[in-house]
Amino acid sequence: MPKLKIEDLDRISQQQKRSMSLREGAGRVRITVHMGTCGISAGARKIMAEVLRCLEKSKATDVVVTTTGCAGLCSREPMITVEVRDQAPVKYVDLDEKKTSRIFEEHVLKGTVVKDYALAVGSEQTL
Amino acid sequence: MLTDEAKLNEIIEHWKRDSSYLIEMLQDVQAHYRYIPHPLARRLAEELDVPVNRIFHIATFYKGFTLEPRGKFPIAVCTGTACHVKGGTRILENILRDLGVEREGQVSADGLFSVESVRCVGCCGLAPVVTVGGDVYGQTSSVKISRILERVRKAEQAH
Amino acid sequence: MSVNTDTARPEEQISPRVGGYRMHLMLCAGTACVASNSYRIKEALEREIKKHGLANEIAVVMTGCNGFCAQGPVMVVQPDEIFYQHLTEKDIPHLVEEHMLKGRPVPALMYTPPAGKAAIPKMSEIGFFKKQRLLALRNRGLLDPESIDEYIARDGYRALAKVLTEMTPEQVVQEMIASGLRGRGGGGFPTGIKWKTCREAPGEPKFVVCNADEGDPGAYMDRSIIEGDPHSVLEGMAIAAYAIGSSRGYVYIRHEYPLALQRLEKAIADARAFCLLGKNIFERGFDFDVKIHRGAGAFVCGESTALMASMEGRPGEPRAKYIHTVEHGLWDLPTNLNNVETYANVPPIILRGAKWFAGIGTGDVSENPWGGSKGTKVFSLVGKVHNTGLVEVPMGITLREIVFDIGGGMMKGRKFKAVQTGGPSGGVIPEELLDLPVDFDQLTRVGSMMGSGGMIVMDDTDCMVDIARYFIDFLIGESCGKCLPCREGLTQINAILNDICNGTALEGSIELLEELANTVKECSLCALGGSAPNPVLSTLRYFRSEYEAHVKEKRCPAGVCKALITYSIDPAKCTGCLVCKRNCPQDAIAGDKKVVHTIDADKCIKCGICRDVCAFDAVIVR
Incomplete structure (x- = not known):
C-alpha cells in the first residue's frame, strides 16, 4: 500500500459513496419495482436486474431502488414506478429490459418522462 | 501442561523480556492456564529479574487474575449497577447454591464450574447478564441459568 | 472471559464493497447483539438472500452498536430506515421473502412503543432515537467498523x-x-x-x-x-x-x-x-x-x-x-x-x-472554559426503564426527557424513584429533580456527577440503603489500600450499612455514618477515595426516611433487605399453577393444582425465584 495522500481521501470517499449513500436517506430518484407474485411471474426479476445494471453503469449515487408488492394492475406487469424528488411518481407498464434501460437513461438520469411506456402520472389516493 | 516452560518462554519472548509488560505477560499466562500457577509466577520473576512479591502483588491487585484454577466452564455473574438492580446479586447467590460451593472461585465437585462476580461486562442494556464459559446470556434469570448449567452437565456426561 | 465470536464468525471479509446493491441490511454486531446471536442471524439472512437469488442486490453489513441493546439483535434496512428488533433465526425466511423480495415490511418484527398499539417502522420515528443527537456516535450503525x-x-x-x-x-x-x-x-x-x-x-x-x-x-x-x-x-x-x-x-x-x-x-x-x-x-x-x-x-x-x-x-x-x-x-x-x-x-x-x-x-x-457544558454526552440508559441502551443527547436536556421520552418510561408501570449517575463516585437524583437540565455543573450541584455516563434508573422496589451498600462494597474491593481513610473508612462505612440492612443498627448509626462519610471524603489521597462516600451522602440527602425506617422500624420499605422482609403469596392473585412450587429450591411452597399456594417462612431462604417465575404477580414481598 503506497502512502496515502490527502487527495486519496477524496478518491476513497468517491469509491465508497455509491454504496454508502444508500444508508443516508432517500436519494434524488426512487425506482420501485413491483414484485408481487404476478410481477415476479411476469418477469420483474429481469427488470430489477436491468435497473441495477443501468445503475452500476451510470455510477449514479443518488438513485434508490426498492421493491414493493403488487400494484393491483396484474395484467400490465412488469411495472416500475419512478419518482423524482418533488415530482409526481410515474408508473411504467408492460416493461422489458430494453424499455427499462431507456426509462433509466431518459427519466432517471435526465428527468424526461418516457411517455411511450407511461401508464399514468401520480398515484391513487391513499389515507 | 501445568509447568509448560516452553509456553512461558514464548510469552516472555513475545513481550521482548520487557518487565514493563509484566501485566500483559500475566494476562497471557492467565488466558492459557485460566489461572496463574505458582511455579510459573516464580519462573517469571527469575526470568525477568524482578522480585517474586511484585508478581504476586500484581496478581492479587488486579481482578483479572486468579491464583487458583477455575472450573472448565467459568461462570461470571455481572454485578454491575444495572445488573444489581435487576437481581444480579440474587442470581449469584442462587448459582453458588446450585453448584454446592461455599464461595466465589471455588470449583464445583464435578470440576465443571466455578462462579465469580464481575463488575460490568458492558452489556448493561441486557441486564441481568451472566456468562458461562465465555458465552454471554442477557436478560437472564436464576431459573434460566440453572437450565443452561444442566445442559452443559448433560453434554459433558455424554462425552 | 470472552465473547464467543470464533465459532459463529467466518474469516472472510464481510461483504464485497462494490456498488450496485439496492438494499443494505445494517445488522448490529455490538457485544449485546452478538450475545443475542446476531452472527447467526447474519448467516440466516445470507442463506435466504441467496435462496431468492438476491445476493447481487442486497448486502448484509455488520455495524457497531446501534444503542438499542435491549431489543437485540436489531437491524436497520436501508435506504428506508426500517427498524427490526428481537430477530430470531426462524423469522428470517419470512422477512426476506416479504420485505427484501416483495418490498413489504413486516410490522410484527418492528418496535411497538409501551403505550402504543401500532408498530413504528422508521428508526428515526421511534422515541428512543428521536431525541438523540449524534456527535461522538455520528457513524453509529452507518458503517462497518472494520472498514x-x-x-x-x-x-x-x-x-x-x-x-x-x-x-x-x-x-x-x-x-x-x-x-x-x-x-x-x-x-x-x-x-x-x-x-x-x-x-x-x-x-x-x-x-x-x-x-x-x-x-x-x-x-x-x-x-x-x-x-x-x-x-x-x-x-x-x-x-x-x-x-x-x-x-x-x-x-x-x-x-x-x-x-x-x-x-x-x-x-x-x-x-x-x-x-x-x-x-x-x-x-x-x-x-x-x-x-x-x-x-x-x-x-x-x-x-x-x-x-x-x-x-x-x-x-x-x-x-x-x-x-x-x-x-x-x-x-x-x-x-x-x-x-x-x-x-x-x-x-x-x-x-x-x-x-x-x-x-x-x-x-x-x-x-x-468551565463556564458551561458544550456538545453532547453519551449515556448508558439502563435499569428499570422500558427502552434500555446507549443514547447520545445534547447537554442541557432534562432527566425527564431522557427517562420518559427516550427511555419510554418505567418498566411494568412501576413508580420512578431515582436515577443514579456518575457510577460509584456519583449519587442518586430523586423524582423532584427530574426537570434538572443534565450538564456537568448541575449534576455536581445536586450531589451527583456526570461521571462517564452511566444512568441507572430505579423504581420503588429498589432500596436506597442497599444501593449505597452496593457501591461501598464495590469500592472496598477496588480501593488500592494505600491510604487509610479510604481503606479503613470504607470498611467501617460498610459495617454500619450492613447493620442497617440487617436491622441490627443502633440509634445514632445514621449520624455516625454521615460523620464517617464526610471524613473519608475530606481525607483520602485520590479521587476514588474522595468521591467514594458520595453514594452514601446522596442517598442520605434525598432518602433519609428510608434509612430511618430500617433503623427505627426495622423495615425495608422497598422490600429488598433480606433480613427485614418476608415472602408470601397473595391468595387473590394465585391461580394454583404450581410453577413456583416446582422451582422453589427449598421445597418451601405448599399447595396443589388450582389450590392457592402458601410459603413456609421457616424454610424460605428469600432467594426470589418464586417471584421471578410467577406469571400472575402473586408473590408479595414485605
Missing part, C-alpha cells in the same frame, strides 16, 4: 488532514479551548486547557493516552464507540498528538472487552497500512503511532496516576495529585490522558469548527 474505507467515506481522517495542512498546533489547541469540550471520562476538565498545559510542559518525548478502561459498573459507552467506530478515536488521538507535540500514543483498554480490542487492533493495522499512523503522515513530517495496553481489571486505574502506574507494569496505585500527569505522567514525562468519548468528539470539532460545537449545550465558554 477504514467506509470511515474515510464518512469524512474520516479529514480533520487530521486539515490540522496537518491548515493549522498550527497552537491553533488546534485554541480551537479546542474555544469549543468548550470538557473531559467525557467524568472529571469534566476542559480538554483544550489540558492539551495546552501538556504542550507547554518541559520534557520529551510526550505521550498521548486514551483511557478505555471503562470501569464504572453500569456504563459501556466507550466499549460501544471502540466497537462501532474505532477510527474516530485514533483520529482524535492523532490530532491531540499533533497539538501537543507527541508521536507516541497508547490505548489502555479493559481486557473484559474482547470484541472492542479486536476491532481496535484491526483499525490500527488498517491505519498503518494507509500510513495514517506511522512516519510522515500525509507527507507533512508528522509521526504518530498507537500501541494497545490491556488493563487487567481495576476500577482505580481510571484514576490517571494509577492508570499510568499500571501501564508501567506496576500495580495501579495512585499517587498524590499535586504533581500533574500532564507534566509528570507516564515514565515521569508529560502525558495527555483523555477518555474514548472525548477523542471521538475531536474530529467533528476540527471539521465543523469550535463555534458550531459551542452552539450546542449549556452556559457560555467564551470567557471561561
Whole structure:
C-alpha cells in the first residue's frame, strides 16, 4: 500500500459513496419495482436486474431502488414506478429490459418522462 | 501442561523480556492456564529479574487474575449497577447454591464450574447478564441459568 | 472471559464493497447483539438472500452498536430506515421473502412503543432515537467498523488532514479551548486547557493516552464507540498528538472487552497500512503511532496516576495529585490522558469548527472554559426503564426527557424513584429533580456527577440503603489500600450499612455514618477515595426516611433487605399453577393444582425465584 495522500481521501470517499449513500436517506430518484407474485411471474426479476445494471453503469449515487408488492394492475406487469424528488411518481407498464434501460437513461438520469411506456402520472389516493 | 516452560518462554519472548509488560505477560499466562500457577509466577520473576512479591502483588491487585484454577466452564455473574438492580446479586447467590460451593472461585465437585462476580461486562442494556464459559446470556434469570448449567452437565456426561 | 465470536464468525471479509446493491441490511454486531446471536442471524439472512437469488442486490453489513441493546439483535434496512428488533433465526425466511423480495415490511418484527398499539417502522420515528443527537456516535450503525474505507467515506481522517495542512498546533489547541469540550471520562476538565498545559510542559518525548478502561459498573459507552467506530478515536488521538507535540500514543483498554480490542487492533493495522499512523503522515513530517495496553481489571486505574502506574507494569496505585500527569505522567514525562468519548468528539470539532460545537449545550465558554457544558454526552440508559441502551443527547436536556421520552418510561408501570449517575463516585437524583437540565455543573450541584455516563434508573422496589451498600462494597474491593481513610473508612462505612440492612443498627448509626462519610471524603489521597462516600451522602440527602425506617422500624420499605422482609403469596392473585412450587429450591411452597399456594417462612431462604417465575404477580414481598 503506497502512502496515502490527502487527495486519496477524496478518491476513497468517491469509491465508497455509491454504496454508502444508500444508508443516508432517500436519494434524488426512487425506482420501485413491483414484485408481487404476478410481477415476479411476469418477469420483474429481469427488470430489477436491468435497473441495477443501468445503475452500476451510470455510477449514479443518488438513485434508490426498492421493491414493493403488487400494484393491483396484474395484467400490465412488469411495472416500475419512478419518482423524482418533488415530482409526481410515474408508473411504467408492460416493461422489458430494453424499455427499462431507456426509462433509466431518459427519466432517471435526465428527468424526461418516457411517455411511450407511461401508464399514468401520480398515484391513487391513499389515507 | 501445568509447568509448560516452553509456553512461558514464548510469552516472555513475545513481550521482548520487557518487565514493563509484566501485566500483559500475566494476562497471557492467565488466558492459557485460566489461572496463574505458582511455579510459573516464580519462573517469571527469575526470568525477568524482578522480585517474586511484585508478581504476586500484581496478581492479587488486579481482578483479572486468579491464583487458583477455575472450573472448565467459568461462570461470571455481572454485578454491575444495572445488573444489581435487576437481581444480579440474587442470581449469584442462587448459582453458588446450585453448584454446592461455599464461595466465589471455588470449583464445583464435578470440576465443571466455578462462579465469580464481575463488575460490568458492558452489556448493561441486557441486564441481568451472566456468562458461562465465555458465552454471554442477557436478560437472564436464576431459573434460566440453572437450565443452561444442566445442559452443559448433560453434554459433558455424554462425552 | 470472552465473547464467543470464533465459532459463529467466518474469516472472510464481510461483504464485497462494490456498488450496485439496492438494499443494505445494517445488522448490529455490538457485544449485546452478538450475545443475542446476531452472527447467526447474519448467516440466516445470507442463506435466504441467496435462496431468492438476491445476493447481487442486497448486502448484509455488520455495524457497531446501534444503542438499542435491549431489543437485540436489531437491524436497520436501508435506504428506508426500517427498524427490526428481537430477530430470531426462524423469522428470517419470512422477512426476506416479504420485505427484501416483495418490498413489504413486516410490522410484527418492528418496535411497538409501551403505550402504543401500532408498530413504528422508521428508526428515526421511534422515541428512543428521536431525541438523540449524534456527535461522538455520528457513524453509529452507518458503517462497518472494520472498514477504514467506509470511515474515510464518512469524512474520516479529514480533520487530521486539515490540522496537518491548515493549522498550527497552537491553533488546534485554541480551537479546542474555544469549543468548550470538557473531559467525557467524568472529571469534566476542559480538554483544550489540558492539551495546552501538556504542550507547554518541559520534557520529551510526550505521550498521548486514551483511557478505555471503562470501569464504572453500569456504563459501556466507550466499549460501544471502540466497537462501532474505532477510527474516530485514533483520529482524535492523532490530532491531540499533533497539538501537543507527541508521536507516541497508547490505548489502555479493559481486557473484559474482547470484541472492542479486536476491532481496535484491526483499525490500527488498517491505519498503518494507509500510513495514517506511522512516519510522515500525509507527507507533512508528522509521526504518530498507537500501541494497545490491556488493563487487567481495576476500577482505580481510571484514576490517571494509577492508570499510568499500571501501564508501567506496576500495580495501579495512585499517587498524590499535586504533581500533574500532564507534566509528570507516564515514565515521569508529560502525558495527555483523555477518555474514548472525548477523542471521538475531536474530529467533528476540527471539521465543523469550535463555534458550531459551542452552539450546542449549556452556559457560555467564551470567557471561561468551565463556564458551561458544550456538545453532547453519551449515556448508558439502563435499569428499570422500558427502552434500555446507549443514547447520545445534547447537554442541557432534562432527566425527564431522557427517562420518559427516550427511555419510554418505567418498566411494568412501576413508580420512578431515582436515577443514579456518575457510577460509584456519583449519587442518586430523586423524582423532584427530574426537570434538572443534565450538564456537568448541575449534576455536581445536586450531589451527583456526570461521571462517564452511566444512568441507572430505579423504581420503588429498589432500596436506597442497599444501593449505597452496593457501591461501598464495590469500592472496598477496588480501593488500592494505600491510604487509610479510604481503606479503613470504607470498611467501617460498610459495617454500619450492613447493620442497617440487617436491622441490627443502633440509634445514632445514621449520624455516625454521615460523620464517617464526610471524613473519608475530606481525607483520602485520590479521587476514588474522595468521591467514594458520595453514594452514601446522596442517598442520605434525598432518602433519609428510608434509612430511618430500617433503623427505627426495622423495615425495608422497598422490600429488598433480606433480613427485614418476608415472602408470601397473595391468595387473590394465585391461580394454583404450581410453577413456583416446582422451582422453589427449598421445597418451601405448599399447595396443589388450582389450590392457592402458601410459603413456609421457616424454610424460605428469600432467594426470589418464586417471584421471578410467577406469571400472575402473586408473590408479595414485605
